[in-house]
Amino acid sequence: MASVSTLMRPMKEGDGHYSYNRNSLLQREGVEIAKVLIKDAIAGRLDLEQVIPSSSPSRAFTIADLGCSCGPNATIAVQNIIECVKHKHQSYSLNQGSLEFQVFFNDLPSNDFNTLFKSLPLDSQYWASGVPGSFLGRLFPKASLHFVHASYALHFVSIIPKELVDENSPAYNKGRISYNKSQKEAVEAYSAQYRRDMEAFLSSRAEELVAGGLMALLIPCLPDGVPPAKCSSFATIDLLEASLFDMAELGLVSEAKVDSFNMTKYHPTQWELEALVKENGCFNIERIEAIVRPGDGLEKISDINMVILHLRAIWEGLIKQHFGDDIVDELFHRWSQKIAESSLLLRQVEYKHVTELFFLLKRNMA
Amino acid sequence: MASVSTLMRPMKEGDGHYSYNRNSLLQREGVEIAKVLIKDAIAGRLDLEQVIPSSSPSRAFTIADLGCSCGPNATIAVQNIIECVKHKHQSYSLNQGSLEFQVFFNDLPSNDFNTLFKSLPLDSQYWASGVPGSFLGRLFPKASLHFVHASYALHFVSIIPKELVDENSPAYNKGRISYNKSQKEAVEAYSAQYRRDMEAFLSSRAEELVAGGLMALLIPCLPDGVPPAKCSSFATIDLLEASLFDMAELGLVSEAKVDSFNMTKYHPTQWELEALVKENGCFNIERIEAIVRPGDGLEKISDINMVILHLRAIWEGLIKQHFGDDIVDELFHRWSQKIAESSLLLRQVEYKHVTELFFLLKRNMA
Known part of the structure; x- marks a missing residue:
């Protein structure tokens, strides 16, 4: 019954050099740090008797990991949830x-x-x-x-709103591949799409979760009061954009093709997400917490090869879909060089990193 | 929680020339013919109020297709089951x-x-x-x-019992790659393994099915009173065996390697299956019916290419696992030639075809 939007792309498949399986260590670290938050959530906010009443014939606790990709991160989170629920269940004297x-x-x-299955x-x-x-x-x-x-x-947004590629629209996003530094109509088109996507996400989960069921979301958000232009995540995308226009100038790709390309990345703010959850009305926000990485975090890592492999595992699918296979190696090489030359990885003062927010939602009584 | 036996092999993956996806038309025909039997089963033997009581909070009817492979046959059977259950549900005035x-x-x-998912x-x-x-x-x-x-x-048997490859055992299956024409100890080793497998299958399903739940099984069986040697399914395997020993004689594969190879194919009889179900004790046998194909059936088809593609989709995995990739093309070429030369496809008098039996079982009250 799934209807899949054409611009949603899974992470890079397989177990090869460029795979998400091998290049999702940063995400794994985030998942590891969130374990303690999930432990707290299950200990303090899950009412087992409410979600699986003693009178229920079924004794199965069901967990869904959404957007699991093919790598090992999914099983880490799931294993933790199970251990915490087991611990709680054992502590019941009933x-x-x-x-x-x-x-x-x-996943898609x-x-x-x-x-995934083999792992x-x-x-x-x-x-x-x-x-x-x-x-x-x-x-x-x-x-x-x-x-x-x-x-x-x-x-991410699931599709690029058509006004972003419509020359006659005030939202036409010429010269940009993200909404960073775009005119306000383009930014609004992105955020309206994100709003539609999140509303669809929340409404679907509201139907599927039992009353009292929990939802733990880990979402890279814009830090409070920081515009996209000051966020290192978008500064990195800017360098991809520059690489594409360099290639257009050299005739390696047409400028029109670059102009019609828009990244699906979207970093909401905490307030935006809170408003969306409240508007939906089916969930109580139980907790919001920023993940704090112990050492260097996303985009702070200094190994340029690791950075580009991380980015390639995420974006290769979308780029191939729009530009075809031919330019991929060249493009990632140029992007990698630009990141190295920019010393973006070191300029910690100029740019802020995304804030990885942990949201704990609880399905209220239907 | 799955423990996978090493000799169980899935059907040929993908959508290529040799894939199960493209070469499972014979199975599809069987599934199509069984549709009417499943329709009868749901109309006459399924008590919806028993399996999903009106008092149950869940309104989801759950179906498992076991050993689905990657081809389109699985969805045909499932779609039929759903339509029949829907029809029955609508006819309830409640x-x-x-x-x-x-x-x-x-599947494995x-x-x-x-x-499968893309299809x-x-x-x-x-x-x-x-x-x-x-x-x-x-x-x-x-x-x-x-x-x-x-x-x-x-x-199929899930593993080859070790006595079949033990030179010191009376069941040592030297010179044979199936139990057809083998000494009785080898035949017994095969049937004991099949018994263990079916008992494991039935015990697992007995736990998973609700009381009143149905199980529809379509199994190629030995016809009543026909020994394996008179069954065209084994006559076909004999020609693979001959091809392997030809290749051993030519030094293309070692004779020891051929001697240690045993096919996992096992055709039970109707009586054997009935006894296994009764011994297990958790299911009532509601119906046993032979599938009757309208035209030429399994191994009766006259297009040799289609036959060998059908066989390759099923057996390539097991053969590669034992012999490696190198001999596969040559072996299937030789097998194909032997089948053509043998005029096995025409000798309908000498050999009987397997009987495809439809078993309808119902989980009794636990």
């Missing part, structure tokens, strides 16, 4: 019988589920399955989930 | 609210789920997921399934 766990790993149908631990303590489809629509039966988790999956 | 459908497509973790209809009327794991073990939470379907998945 004789409820043992719990079973059913886990749904979701074009995601590399084969690699699942053989001794896992849950019944695993993969669910192909866009999480902007429904994926599960009504009131069938107890816990939803999504990390690094909600800072 | 105001029960609408039903939702959740479908689990299962090495199955090509990517191809799922976008407008399907069910929530789809893929479940990687061996169906000889548990795959789902207790009492979480309402209908189980498995076609052409239960005529």
